[in-house]
Amino acid sequence: MIARALTAALSFLVVPLVAKEADTYKVDTVHSSIVFRVKHMNTSYAWGRFNDFTGTFAMEGDTPSAFDFTVKAASVDTANEKRDTHLKGADFFNARQFPTMTFKSKDVRKAGNAYDVTGDLTLHGVTKSVTAKVEVTGTGKGPTGGTIAGFEATLEIKRTDFGMSYGAPNMLGDDVRIIVSVEGGK
Amino acid sequence: MFPTSFFVLGLSLSALLAWAFSWGGHRTLTALGVGAGCAIGLIAAGGWLGLPPSEAWGVVSIAAIAGAVLGLIEGVAPVVVTWGLRFLVVQAVVGLVLRPLTPDTFSIDTAALRWSGLSAAAFLVWWHLDRLGERLQGAAWPIAWWMIGVGTAVVLVMGGSLRLGQLGMVTASVLTGLVLGSLPKRNRTMGAGPLASIVLSWLGLLLNGTFYNEVPEASVALLACAPCACWVGCLGQGWKPKLAMTAALTVVIGAAIVFAAI
Numbered sequence: 001m002i003a004r005a006l007t008a009a010l011s012f013l014v015v016p017l018v019a020k021e022a023d024t025y026k027v028d029t030v031h032s033s034i035v036f037r038v039k040h041m042n043t044s045y046a047w048g049r050f051n052d053f054t055g056t057f058a059m060e061g062d063t064p065s066a067f068d069f070t071v072k073a074a075s076v077d078t079a080n081e082k083r084d085t086h087l088k089g090a091d092f093f094n095a096r097q098f099p100t101m102t103f104k105s106k107d108v109r110k111a112g113n114a115y116d117v118t119g120d121l122t123l124h125g126v127t128k129s130v131t132a133k134v135e136v137t138g139t140g141k142g143p144t145g146g147t148i149a150g151f152e153a154t155l156e157i158k159r160t161d162f163g164m165s166y167g168a169p170n171m172l173g174d175d176v177r178i179i180v181s182v183e184g185g186k
Numbered sequence: 187m188f189p190t191s192f193f194v195l196g197l198s199l200s201a202l203l204a205w206a207f208s209w210g211g212h213r214t215l216t217a218l219g220v221g222a223g224c225a226i227g228l229i230a231a232g233g234w235l236g237l238p239p240s241e242a243w244g245v246v247s248i249a250a251i252a253g254a255v256l257g258l259i260e261g262v263a264p265v266v267v268t269w270g271l272r273f274l275v276v277q278a279v280v281g282l283v284l285r286p287l288t289p290d291t292f293s294i295d296t297a298a299l300r301w302s303g304l305s306a307a308a309f310l311v312w313w314h315l316d317r318l319g320e321r322l323q324g325a326a327w328p329i330a331w332w333m334i335g336v337g338t339a340v341v342l343v344m345g346g347s348l349r350l351g352q353l354g355m356v357t358a359s360v361l362t363g364l365v366l367g368s369l370p371k372r373n374r375t376m377g378a379g380p381l382a383s384i385v386l387s388w389l390g391l392l393l394n395g396t397f398y399n400e401v402p403e404a405s406v407a408l409l410a411c412a413p414c415a416c417w418v419g420c421l422g423q424g425w426k427p428k429l430a431m432t433a434a435l436t437v438v439i440g441a442a443i444v445f446a447a448i
Contacts, residue, residue: 082346085346085399085400086346086347086348088346089345089346089347089398089399089400090241090242090243090347090349090350090394090398090399091346091347091348091349094241094242094398096287096291096397096398097241097242097286097287097398099290099291125240125241126240163240163241165233166348166349
């Protein structure tokens with residue numbers, strides 16, 4: 001009797017201390033976007049997007065804990081067929097030699113209302129550690145009743161760090177901003 | 187990539203080297219000038235070489251340097267050694283260009299088949315070029331090559347790569363120097379030995395264009411067969427066969443450009 005009471009009392013103490021198990025979300029590509037911008041001729045920003053990507057992310061409650069994304073380089077789309085051909089070729093992404101870009105997180109830290117997510121970005125065959133600013137944009141129930149979650153990540157990179165130096169920095173800027181807006185479901 | 191002014195300087199220097207070294211008509215010196223011109227121009231266009239090159243287009247510069255060494259060896263080596271080395275170098279260039287596509291794009295079997303097929307085809311093209319180059323006298327041979335070089339550069343740009351187009355411009359620039367160096371030597375023939383750097387760079391560019399960019403296979407095939415049009419120039423002496431050769435080359439190269447443009 002005493003033992004049972006002690007066990008019950010201890011369980012009240014222990015349960016809140018056990019970390020919540022992370023839930024893995026699969027990216028819903030229909031409601032997700034990966035866009036980027038880069039300066040053209042030191043004047044305006046040209047925008048583009050990637051249409052083919054997959055990924056998962058993990059959440060512990062409302063807190064993101066891991067990210068894993070793969071993007072097909074050949075899916076680059078800037079709304080201009082000739083420019084897309086040029087981007088896919090040897091001058092830029094060299095998509096036949098380096099068909100995928102990947103991001104795998106290693107560390108997630110809270111930074112104000114957002115999170116600093118550090119991980120390995122592999123682009124153009126070069127892997128570098130980068131840090132993205134991630135904001136959880138919402139969680140809730142999807143149309144079928146399943147749990148969904150969303151976030152927006154912003155990442156600034158220098159393309160020359162990844163060996164993509166053609167036309168940099170004057171014809172096409174070196175700094176590239178990548179914005180990843182994702183919705184995922186469990 | 188280096189600034190445009192550096193690229194233009196590289197082009198000028200490559201043409202100057204080819205012109206200066208080919209002036210005397212000595213095959214080994216011509217090979218040295220052509221090889222050095224190609225190497226300097228390609229570095230000016232594509233930047234310093236990383237070894238091994240991280241991208242397939244970097245093989246073009248290595249091919250040019252290998253061609254220069256081959257051109258020098260050919261001046262002293264017996265014919266069997268020359269052809270043996272050519273066979274090995276062609277296989278190496280084709281293999282290095284195709285290697286990054288295995289196994290994601292091609293299975294090992296397909297890659298091996300393409301490697302052996304393309305190497306055999308390239309070797310045959312080189313043998314053909316050698317026979318042709320021993321017959322065409324004076325500036326006709328370098329002029330024919332210059333037309334093919336310019337056509338290749340245009341096709342590569344049409345195929346979506348300005349960088350490969352720039353590398354193609356380097357070979358065209360070297361050939362400009364060679365044309366100028368050959369103009370006064372009306373009876374000179376040079377075969378394809380001194381052009382080893384050009385032949386190997388050209389092979390590397392065409393393979394890169396079709397496997398890593400959008401250069402149609404039809405354009406590549408037409409450019410590879412374009413030297414056949416030079417046989418027209420061997421049909422007789424005087425300017426008329428040479429003019430007919432130039433016209434035939436224009437048609438074939440023009441067709442390659444049209445295929446790349448549409």
